Amino acid sequence: MAIVHPSGEGDLAGVYALPEMTLQADVVVIGGGPGGSSVAGCLARRGRSVIVLEKERFPRFHIGESLLPRSLEVFAHLGVLDELEQTFLRKPGARFLCSATRRTNQYLFRDAFGGGFPYAFQVPRADFDHVLLKHAARLGADVREQTEVTEIVRDDRGRPVGVVGKDASGARFEVSARFLVDATGRDTLLTSGRPEAKSLLPRLDQSAFFTHYQGAFRQHGELEGNIQIIVFEHGWFWLIPFRGDVASFGAVCNRSWVKTKRQDETLESFFDRTVAESCWATEMLSGATRVRPVGALADFSYRVTDMRGDGWLKVGDASGFIDPLFSTGAHLAIKGGYEAAVAIDDALRANDVSSARFDTYEKRVRYAAELFLGAVQAFYRGELRELLFLEPQRPTLRRTITSMLAGDTFHDKPPTWARFLKERFPPELRAS
Ligand SMILES: Cc1cc2nc3c(=O)[nH]c(=O)nc-3n(C[C@H](O)[C@H](O)[C@H](O)COP(=O)(O)OP(=O)(O)OC[C@H]3O[C@@H](n4cnc5c(N)ncnc54)[C@H](O)[C@@H]3O)c2cc1C
Incomplete structure (x- = not known):
């Protein structure tokens, strides 16, 4: 039996044989943390069929409890801001x-x-992640907790076309999808078993x-x-x-x-x-x-070399993690999730999910991550640490540091303060 996508867009005919228990969706998202929930919620809001597979049962403890203001734009877009206001302390x-x-x-x-x-908000992550995941479901995503993805299904060219999940009862099933998002956090599912694709910073x-x-x-x-x-x-x-x-x-x-x-x-x-x-x-x-x-x-800081390919991309910690210092991890996952959803939706509409379509997504996320990375490394070298405590401090420097701390790092054209910061503290990607 061939796979024909329900939306009629795209044709996976002949890609692989359909087993009895197969779910179908435009997009399968692996992982229901802030990255997975954001990408799934934004896609569902755009009318895309999305399945989220999360191995844990929420609520569950997670590290990463301080958010950044620029993530709130995504929460407002998703329509979850009021619930967050009622639940969490403002930062x-x-x-x-x-x-x-x-x-x-x-x-x-x-x-x-x-x-x-x-x-922004200060959030016990057990509660926060649960709010976001439930909200993605309210927006239309098919969310399945206690379902671990154990295999990626690939076509004969090696392109991912689905996953195999195992639910709480141990039953296995397949999800076939036109697009796959790796939002598995530090598990970095699509990177696992490929040490050359992951390096320490x-x-x-x-x-x-x-x-x-x-x-x-x-x-x-x-x-x-x-x-x-x-x-x-x-x-x-x-x-x-x-x-x-x-x-x-x-x-x-x-x-x-x-x-x-x-x-x-x-x-x-x-x-x-x-x-x-x-x-x-x-x-x-x-x-x-x-x-x-x-x-x-x-050793929680790492860089992932490949963020995208034909029919897939990585979001949040699955695409790399810098350091907890400026509370940037959840922000990169949430804002990156939004950026990913926009790019995926466009690609599905154009019926072209080739890697090249996600070039801009990768550039925007890497730019933001490297801006933070340069600042974090400068802190550990001592240079930025001195500037943080400088007294008196020029108002422009104070506003530059504050803008970085607020997570204002996704731009079509980087503003002057961001260019200044990047030039002053260029990121070191490899050990010299
Ligand atoms: C010490 C420390 C402190 C931190 N402090 C902060 C902070 O204050 N603020 C901040 O913003 N960030 C902080 N972070 C970073 C933050 O924890 C992460 O950046 C953030 O959780 C990334 O979100 P994510 O959605 O990408 O991944 P996660 O939140 O890790 O979500 C991934 C999800 O995928 C699921 N999953 C994994 N594998 C599978 C599979 N095979 N099948 C199905 N599901 C799977 C997991 O169960 C998990 O729920 C900190 C990090 C560290 C190490």
Whole structure:
């Protein structure tokens, strides 16, 4: 039996034999995190048939809890902004604190160039990812949780034309689709088994340790939702307050500090010892109670060389991950998801899903990611760290840093501030 697409557009006849249990869609999205939900929601909103396969059952814990204002444009487009407003704490900006000098400096999104939303949200990801995924389903996507993609189905030219999924009962089924999106996050499904397609990024060999606290420090009034970024000798800490009295607290540490962890030392004890290295971290957690076990992740920064091909593309962490420092991961997944949906919809309409049609998508996402990458590497080299705390600071520099922190990084023509930042802090893609 041949596959004929329900929309009549495209013809997969003769590509491969149709088994008994086969679902069909314009697009199959693997992974239901922010990247997968955004691309699926945007495509469903455009009338495309979309199937999302997510291996976990939501809500589930995930790291990455601080968002950027420029993602809100996508939420507004999807029609989910009001629900997010009602559920999560507003984040008006970022406050940096230096443990060595006790200097502090605060960047408020309302000072960014180019307008846009003057706030983002601080989100427990279990809840946030669930809201986005349910919303994608409301928009018409066929969302299947607890369904892991175990194989990619390819035609005789090697082009992906579908996937095999395994549901919670262990039953296997196929989805045939005209287009496939890899939104599997750090699992990087389409990259797995191909080490040549994934490389570590220079200067970003950090490790992260993270947990949640009740009763930790937070600023007052409209600044309550600020992220606190504490710089200390061995790296930096984040404090991300949620609505209510719980906050996420994490440490990102360099290799030499992580080496001081003894074999018999628990993660909790190492975490406490790390917190004790910073006056600010100690003060902010004084009297607070840890309410989650400490988690850990190492070597989380990587570059993926291929972001697209004939009939497929990668979104979010599946296309690379920089570093948690400026909270850019979810933004690149959400905004990248929107950009991907626009490109996929155009390609399906033109009945041409060849790789070349996704050239602009790749260029836009890489430009944004590399702008962040250059800034993050400059922070670890110490150059940007100095500028962050500079006093007095020229208003133009303050607005440039704020625009980057707001995630204003997808442009048809890069504005002056973005060109300045990229020239001042060019990204290092390979170890020199
Ligand atoms: C220490 C640390 C701190 C961070 N802090 C922040 C932060 O404050 N702000 C921020 O924006 N970002 C942060 N990030 C990054 C953020 O976590 C990611 O960038 C973001 O989650 C990417 O979204 P995604 O949709 O691409 O992937 P994910 O959110 O990882 O979603 C991928 C989904 O795919 C599913 N999946 C995987 N394989 C399969 C399969 N075979 N079949 C079906 N489903 C599958 C997974 O279950 C998962 O639900 C941080 C990262 C780290 C390491």
